[in-house]
């Protein structure tokens with residue numbers, strides 16, 4: 012049974028997935044197209060870590076999107092593309108057409124010398140070419156690494172250098188609301204510090220003039236011109252790399268999360284089908300950007316492996332008006348709508364008037380992802396968008412998990428506001444205390460770990476396996492540690508409480524505090540800095556930076572603004588601090604560790620119950636920081 016249709020099915024599937032995981036996943040795997048089947052379903056050791064699913068099998072993921080099913084749904088729309096400007100024509104691409112485009116671009120990539128195993132950076136807006144680029148890489152066995160097109164040149168070049176990418180795919184600009192973002196210029200700047208890149212392919216979108224470097228840069232249209240629209244898929248090993256996706260952690264440098272082909276494919280498909288309860292001919296829309304894992308698993312791979320129609324939106328929720336999402340739902344008669352709490356909260360501000368103009372009765376399922384959804388936003392979304400009768404799937408997962416781990420299955424497992432609820436079949440969550448001891452029973456709280464592999468678990472962090480082990484498999488040996496705190500309520504439903512490490516979740520995007528601090532410390536007048544998150548009405552968490560500057564900064568105006576802009580330049584707009592406070596010192600323990608707990612209190616403007624600060628190396632600094640923030644202790 013692949014598609015779960017009742018609560019009983021769920022219970023039976025879950026039991027089976029725990030009692031005999033190999034049989035459970037093998038049965039699902041048999042539905043796919045393989046060049047050669049596996050010798051063994053699963054080999055694993057979380058200590059190393061080593062995780063291998065469908066050992067020694069051979070396949071190509073795009074054959075499972077195209078060749079496997081094209082006879083059945085070749086004329087179905089694979090992608091419906093909605094442009095930033097509602098007056099521009101939308102584009103519908105059938106599976107047959109997407110197949111041709113993928114093969115043609117695969118041939119173009121090959122013609123530039125890209126081959127199996129090479130890394131290709133995709134730094135593109137939400138245009139159909141981005142989907143084609145991803146699929147074409149998979150077709151030829153090149154490893155794609157999509158970098159969100161809002162990242163800066165420095166962030167882009169760090170990622171290019173980390174994976175020694177051979178090519179960068181980009182566009183002549185991005186339309187985003189009223190703005191045009193000159194991404195090609197960013198690529199040019201990044202490439203001044205990235206020597207591995209031999210080829211840049213530029214899709215035309217804005218028509219703006221860009222510099223093209225002869226021998227390196229090619230227009231997309233020129234390079235595909237005359238290329239055949241057929242291309243035999245490269246035969247890949249099940250554990251070969253499908254993609255790298257960089258994500259922030261508690262240390263300074265983003266890490267390249269590696270996903271391999273077969274396990275990711277099976278889990279993206281299985282989770283998509285079951286969480287959203289997608290049915291043939293439904294129109295599904297996920298508002299994420301392909302630069303994040305949500306875009307990979309639930310705009311591209313999950314839906315396309317299921318023969319679904321996936322809507323891809325170039326723009327932003329409030330352009331040209333705050334009813335844009337609802338207008339699109341009406342326009343395409345969307346059945347499943349998947350977005351982020353931060354978008355919901357941003358739209359909540361405009362009230363219900365922008366919603367009332369549109370018919371939303373096509374909706375069957377609404378979803379949420381990226382951060383804990385607060386109860387108020389949950390109810391607003393459920394009532395005003397779901398009209399009280401659509402299941403709201405609050406899906407908890409991570410870049411590293413590849414697919415949705417804990418979530419209601421629409422209309423099947425019960426909905427509980429602000430609860431991700433129950434694990435999907437195959438997922439074995441465990442709550443541990445700070446010593447790693449399992450906390451049993453209900454109505455308990457602790458750190459969320461997963462104790463058994465699922466097919467789409469990350470395999471390594473690119474070029475640094477030790478880091479993968481340290482980050483995810485060492486805190487609690489023998490388990491995968493998520494970095495999240497969780498509560499299991501009296502009914503056994505999971506509620507994610509947020510990160511327990513030095514990671515902030517800004518608008519559903521992960522930022523490492525160390526990464527932001529490193530950027531701040533680049534300022535010539537900054538001596539030391541500390542960054543914390545604080546509750547933010549729309550973004551979920553905002554970024555608050557404390558910086559110690561040297562004497563000469565005293566005569567300098569606007570150093571706070573300079574610091575903010577520097578972070579924006581080094582990482583990108585999403586990392587720009589909301590506040591910068593210049594402080595005379597940072598509260599340190601006797602071992603020299605910054606006591607962030609105090610800084611978090613100041614940032615959230617709640618300095619009651621600061622706890623005992625007398626053990627600090629420099630207790631006097633606490634009052635100075637509180638004063639500087641314009642707060643008072645009582």
Ligand code: WT7
Pocket residue numbers: 258303304305379380381382383384405406407408409410411431493494495507508509510516519520521
């Ligand atoms: C972190 C992962 C998964 C794709 C988007 C973000 C938080 C994610 C939820 C949710 C509560 C959530 C967690 C997680 N998170 N979804 N439904 N409820 N928290 O991917 O950048 O890898 O971030 O996002 O803290 O660890 P990511």
